[in-house]
Amino acid sequence: MEQDVNIKIIDRDGVAHNIVAPTDMAMNLMEVVRSFELAPEGTFGTCGGMAMCASCQCYVISNTVLPEKQDEEEAMLSEAFYVKENSRLGCQIQMTPQMEGLEVELAPES
Template sequence: MSDIHIHVTDREGTTHKIEAPTDMNMNLMEIVRMYELAPEGTIGVCGGMAMCASCQCYVESDHELPEMSDDEDAMLAEAFYTEDNSRLGCQIHISPELEGLKIKLAPES
């Protein structure tokens, strides 16, 4: 099993250093839910289909992420509180390249 470390700042401003498995085909939204870093029912509402923006986060580190899909781009265009570094957590799959990733959860819409 290969885990990476990710720093997640929750909506209250607390930063958590968590471990995320790279061998389970999980995405960032699922990791946040697994660690219960957002209240139940406030993140991943659409189940990870890039249709609700409840898992929006701000990428605060210089990691090179996969290119944004058209669906993710369209959803962020309709979302509240977007920034230049906004991404949907459900569209960021956990991989070894994300070691040390730093994100902040966007405010609840």
């Protein structure tokens, strides 16, 4: 049986949001941010989750084990602004039970 996960998202204004995200809807982190309206419309996930724009870049704060970065994600992050060692694209982080306790901060809008 699928379960919801508790995650923390710090928006671009520095406000922390404790979110209960579903794991049974095949959502990724970018879609969670958009569905909870944690970034102004049109500023986050502008490519729709295709790893083609880096507008959903976030910084992973927790020690949550994430899937390895794929080539597309590496390529987009290599061209993005404000990239840090812990940068990931939200569209590449699927909401699964393993994401329980995930904490991220949204990168500044570029």
